[in-house]
Amino acid sequence: MTLTVAAAAPAFSRLPSSSPLSAEERDAILAEPGFGRHFTDHMVAIDWTEDAGWHDARVQPYGPLQMDPASAVLHYAQEIFEGLKAYRHADGSVWTFRPDMNARRFQRSARRLALPELPVEDFLASLSEIVAADAAWIPTGGEHSLYLRPFMIANETFLGVRPACRAAYFVIASPAGPYFSGGVTPVSIWLSTEFSRAGRGGTGAAKCGGNYAASLLPQEEAAANGCSQVLFLDAESGRHVDELGGMNVFFVMGDRLVTPATSGSILEGVTRDSVIQLARDRGLVVQERDFTLDEWRDGVESGRITEVFACGTAAVITPIAQVKGPDFAFGEADAPAGEVTMSLRQELTDIQYGRAEDRHGWLYRLDS
Numbered sequence: 519m520t521l522t523v524a525a526a527a528p529a530f531s532r533l534p535s536s537s538p539l540s541a542e543e544r545d546a547i548l549a550e551p552g553f554g555r556h557f558t559d560h561m562v563a564i565d566w567t568e569d570a571g572w573h574d575a576r577v578q579p580y581g582p583l584q585m586d587p588a589s590a591v592l593h594y595a596q597e598i599f600e601g602l603k604a605y606r607h608a609d610g611s612v613w614t615f616r617p618d619m620n621a622r623r624f625q626r627s628a629r630r631l632a633l634p635e636l637p638v639e640d641f642l643a644s645l646s647e648i649v650a651a652d653a654a655w656i657p658t659g660g661e662h663s664l665y666l667r668p669f670m671i672a673n674e675t676f677l678g679v680r681p682a683c684r685a686a687y688f689v690i691a692s693p694a695g696p697y698f699s700g701g702v703t704p705v706s707i708w709l710s711t712e713f714s715r716a717g718r719g720g721t722g723a724a725k726c727g728g729n730y731a732a733s734l735l736p737q738e739e740a741a742a743n744g745c746s747q748v749l750f751l752d753a754e755s756g757r758h759v760d761e762l763g764g765m766n767v768f769f770v771m772g773d774r775l776v777t778p779a780t781s782g783s784i785l786e787g788v789t790r791d792s793v794i795q796l797a798r799d800r801g802l803v804v805q806e807r808d809f810t811l812d813e814w815r816d817g818v819e820s821g822r823i824t825e826v827f828a829c830g831t832a833a834v835i836t837p838i839a840q841v842k843g844p845d846f847a848f849g850e851a852d853a854p855a856g857e858v859t860m861s862l863r864q865e866l867t868d869i870q871y872g873r874a875e876d877r878h879g880w881l882y883r884l885d886s
């Protein structure tokens with residue numbers, strides 16, 4: 519990865535927490551961290567105003583934000599976020615995976631939500647800062663990581679509808695255990711026929727909280743039907759597969775891998791992009807194109823579709839056994855995970871954890 523650092527990264531002031539958790543308390547959490555339930559002792563914050571630009575970069579104790587009740591984000595959802603992981607390798611060093619892609623996507627999301635763009639080098643520096651402050655929180659061992667959550671909110675006190683002239687950027691961190699604690703298990707997913715995730719010209723390609731808020735009701739419907747995730751079709755024709763609420767989707771057809779094209783209504787996942795590269799490296803033909811629900815049903819019936827999986831940073835790669843709707847189901851709920859799915863998953867996690875050669879230069883060191 520080549521990064522041209524245009525300006526000196528901001529100097530972060532550092533205010534250590536006066537009440538960090540004890541080693542015993544921290545170890546108890548790290549033994550069974552779950553996902554997104556526990557947070558480290560520190561956070562990063564950088565302020566932005568229209569007049570002063572980005573300023574006051576700092577590491578401070580983790581804690582509640584003081585916000586005016588009229589802050590724009592609380593009313594008009596002017597908010598974006600990112601998600602990536604810090605991995606501790608066997609030699610103790612700490613790395614993250616393709617953070618330049620997250621940094622640039624964060625800029626694209628900011629543009630779409632009329633928020634200020636954070637320079638790539640400041641985004642990267644903020645990750646190193648949180649890792650330096652909370653190094654003791656980075657777990658070791660198979661598929662344990664420290665999940666990093668950068669986010670930005672509009673915090674101008676104003677109820678008028680226009681882009682806020684005050685914003686704030688934060689990074690919080692949360693230890694994460696293996697997503698599948700009992701081994702990778704294929705899931706059933708629910709096809710939402712009533713609701714859409716994104717429309718033409720909407721915010722589908724931006725990583726913003728509003729998209730997630732809109733996916734919660736369909737997600738509830740999925741759960742009520744025994745499914746762990748919801749799958750959305752394109753809003754316009756209702757025929758093409760878009761993606762899940764928070765993961766991209768792939769179809770394995772022999773030596774071909776098909777995934778919906780990034781047409782503006784799906785989120786361009788870093789995992790998606792990496793899977794495409796790894797698949798091409800091993801000689802699979804990858805097609806980014808429209809994929810209809812009809813092609814899915816026919817492919818399962820004819821046996822042409824051999825595997826289906828979803829991917830994203832949190833769960834890496836999740837095999838999909840079955841897709842269900844109000845009056846149909848393709849695939850068997852108890853189908854085992856596919857070979858291509860599992861070997862891509864293994865290869866990707868081996869690179870992330872430093873167990874396989876990083877031939878594309880995807881790893882970025884955070885602790886030096």
Ligand SMILES: *Cc1c(COP(=O)(O)O)cnc(C)c1O
Binds near residue numbers: 601725761766787789
């Ligand atoms: C974050 C996200 C993904 C996955 O992106 P990764 O960069 O692979 O983690 C997919 N879809 C949606 C809607 C997302 O928000």
